[in-house]
Amino acid sequence: MQRIRQRGRLIAGIDTNSFNWGYRNPQTGALTGFDIDLVHAIAKALLGDPNAVDFLAVPTAKRVEALQDGTVDIVVRTMTINCERAKQVSFSAPYFTAGQQVVAPVADQGITGFDSSLKGKRVCAASGSTAWQNFVAENTLGATPVPVANQLDCLVQMQLGNVDATVTDNALGAGQVAQDPSVHLVGGPLDTEYYGVAVKLGSDDLVRRVNAVLEQYAATQWQAEYGKWLKQSMGGRDAVPPAPRYRD
Known part of the structure; x- marks a missing residue:
């Protein structure tokens, strides 16, 4: 002080x-x-x-x-x-x-949440984030983890078709959806965070x-x-x- x-x-x-x-x-x-x-x-x-x-x-x-x-x-x-x-x-x-949740393209109706629907998919999260540490990097779902510097980079990667889904805080994911209606939140929150x-x-x-x-x-x-x-x-x-x- x-x-x-x-x-x-x-x-x-x-x-x-x-x-x-x-x-x-x-x-x-x-x-x-x-x-x-x-x-x-x-x-x-x-x-x-x-x-x-x-x-x-x-x-x-x-x-x-x-x-x-x-x-x-x-x-x-x-x-x-x-x-x-x-x-x-x-x-x-x-x-x-807040809570972790999956953001996915609206066009991909096959992704239903952080579950077996991510098998074979490329899943993005920010390095050092709770999403990366607790879910994406440690997942056993058969997905390919893709790290980025910041969570908004995941939205860009989804827009470019370089990744298939994102895991991030639902509060941040809601901001991605507000910016781009071609993506949406799927599944429910994976945890409760503060x-x-x-x-x-x-x-x-x-x-x-x-x-x-x-x-x-x-x-x-x-x-x-x-x-x-x-x-x-x-x-x-x-x-x-x-x-x-x-x-x-």
């Missing part, structure tokens, strides 16, 4: 390629999305100015490294909290609930401050942000922020 305040700027690792989460508005060039607005809220709470933030695009597989080497102060990038990552970075309380704000391991003071921001954000702003960025692409479903759980 002292280092950030002395600098007068928050350095945030974000995504610039995930529609509705973190991306550049094609008309204005401004970074926009659910995660971007959350970063602005954190900057305002820490420094009194929502624009006192420097954004740095960080690939999926480089999120942990960017925190460990001090390139960024925080990562707000649809980053799933899990036990393995919690050994490498510290997480805030969760701010969104996104958290990640900081360098041991930065307990920053974690506590971010948790305080998230409590206020959940009570006053979360619903409006969900309605603005995500509700339509998530099929119009209502949602609520996940309840925080803190360690002693």
Whole structure:
């Protein structure tokens, strides 16, 4: 906290390629999305100015490294909290609930989910993502895993016909579908996951401050942000922020 305040700027690792989460508005060039607005809220709470933030695009597989080497102060990038990552970075309380799901071309009606219908198919996922680590790279379905740097690269590969399906967070998959109606989500969610704000391991003071921001954000702003960025692409479903759980 002292280092950030002395600098007068928050350095945030974000995504610039995930529609509705973190991306550049094609008309204005401004970074926009659910995660971007959350970063602005954190900057305002820490420094009194929502624009006192420097954004740095960080690939999926480089999120942990960017925190460990001090390139960024925080990562707000649809980053799933899990036990393995919690050994490498510290997480805030969760701010969104998601689950892994398959995205496939509408024209390929043979793909029904993460099941035997993927046998012989080329399946894409972002390197370092939960989808890659827990499903695609470890699958026993007879599919060929295809890693990419960022989840949106999978959409491009599907459009080019280089892969047959993608496994990604359903919240991100919904953004792919919103961008390209020739693909759709198939099957159900494969798990339940929670996104958290990640900081360098041991930065307990920053974690506590971010948790305080998230409590206020959940009570006053979360619903409006969900309605603005995500509700339509998530099929119009209502949602609520996940309840925080803190360690002693």
